[in-house]
Amino acid sequence: MLELLCSRRIDALKPVMEAEVKAAMRESYNLWLKKKNGFSEMNRWFGNIALNIMFQTVVGKRFFSDGDVNEENERIRKAFRELFDLSSSLAVSDCLPYLRWLDLDGKEKKMKRTAKEIDWFIQIWLEEHKRNRDCGSGERKQSQDLMDVLLGLVEEGEEFDGHDSDTTIKAMCLSLIMAGSDTTTRTLAWALSLLLNNREILQEAIKELDTEIGSERMVEVSDLKKLKYLESIIKEALRLYPPAPLNLPHESMENCTVGGYDVASDTRLLTNLSKLQRDPSLYANPLEFCPERFLTTHKEVDVKGQHFELIPFGAGRRMCPGISFGLQAMQLILATLLHGFDIVTNDGGPVDTVEQNIRAFPLEVILTPRLTSHIYVQI
Numbered sequence: 001m002l003e004l005l006c007s008r009r010i011d012a013l014k015p016v017m018e019a020e021v022k023a024a025m026r027e028s029y030n031l032w033l034k035k036k037n038g039f040s041e042m043n044r045w046f047g048n049i050a051l052n053i054m055f056q057t058v059v060g061k062r063f064f065s066d067g068d069v070n071e072e073n074e075r076i077r078k079a080f081r082e083l084f085d086l087s088s089s090l091a092v093s094d095c096l097p098y099l100r101w102l103d104l105d106g107k108e109k110k111m112k113r114t115a116k117e118i119d120w121f122i123q124i125w126l127e128e129h130k131r132n133r134d135c136g137s138g139e140r141k142q143s144q145d146l147m148d149v150l151l152g153l154v155e156e157g158e159e160f161d162g163h164d165s166d167t168t169i170k171a172m173c174l175s176l177i178m179a180g181s182d183t184t185t186r187t188l189a190w191a192l193s194l195l196l197n198n199r200e201i202l203q204e205a206i207k208e209l210d211t212e213i214g215s216e217r218m219v220e221v222s223d224l225k226k227l228k229y230l231e232s233i234i235k236e237a238l239r240l241y242p243p244a245p246l247n248l249p250h251e252s253m254e255n256c257t258v259g260g261y262d263v264a265s266d267t268r269l270l271t272n273l274s275k276l277q278r279d280p281s282l283y284a285n286p287l288e289f290c291p292e293r294f295l296t297t298h299k300e301v302d303v304k305g306q307h308f309e310l311i312p313f314g315a316g317r318r319m320c321p322g323i324s325f326g327l328q329a330m331q332l333i334l335a336t337l338l339h340g341f342d343i344v345t346n347d348g349g350p351v352d353t354v355e356q357n358i359r360a361f362p363l364e365v366i367l368t369p370r371l372t373s374h375i376y377v378q379i
């Protein structure tokens, strides 16, 4: 994972990220031109960009565009939507394991069907990558996606933990797509909801974008280091609503002592990140959305696993390897959106958020272009 997501490779992926964000902006602009009403559901809007970025990065393909209706893309979209829904839902047998054989809610059957469908597509992409690897003439493809990189790292026929190399590559690709898309989408949906409910903070963010970027072009990855207020908005959204509120489960490999507690081997550990990051002894007014804290009182606190009061990406050896990629993608998407469109909720009122369940309600807004038209057309 560290090899796959090292800074050299992330740098090489910048054009993919920029192209996807610009394509989404152009699509929304064209929709507004056609209807003069830029209605958008933002969970889907962010989700499409995040999924296209991850699919392009991992297998060099894009499937998630509302304007692109074709039978195969629709089948892929449906299978992945099912995968995300199933992976975050609870089955009866999770609570009553002895009833698993009955599959009372039909989840196991659905999981097997979805797994088969997704494996079918990934196998086709893997075969395609193997065929294209040497372009038939010993020449390598110019831009490598992560499946190409994995094919270069893993020997054909090599075994990993009892799994053959194809299964290992397919599983890693799927893990990357899942790990990178839902987390990014949720954080962006929370950040936008919080901004729409705190309009003075939204105005401050727009002011920073207008000052640093102007109105004659769109935001680029190279601008992000100048956008300190925007960075603090993302940090504050991750503090209040980490997309993995209990982190991933960790398990001790042997007996050990942590913070004075004896921990037996094979003990499962869940870390309550949400509680930690809202601890009143660490943050003043911990439930308030206040990005300024990361420019003042908590200026030195970053999300890179060194400051335990803010660890939305985990910490230590198994912390998220996609941290730089994820931060860059989220900042670019949010900055480009706020810079390119005026945003109000569908009914003009605040967003009616339900704690911790951003995906359960539609985040409906009206997007109105705020830059001159040639900027959306040129990109």
Ligand code: HEM
Residues within 6 Å of the ligand: 001, 005, 175, 176, 179, 180, 181, 183, 184, 187, 242, 243, 244, 247, 248, 312, 313, 314, 315, 317, 318, 319, 320, 321, 322, 323, 325, 326, 327
């Ligand atoms: C908002 C963005 C993201 C957040 C908040 C996030 C958060 C996390 C967290 C909390 C973990 C578990 C860390 C631990 O066990 O201590 C994790 C693991 C992981 N993340 Fe992310 N992540 C994000 C984006 C990404 C992206 C964009 C990628 C890929 C490009 C990615 C790839 C991974 C992978 C592969 C793992 C498993 C690492 C392992 O088990 O060793 N993540 N992430």
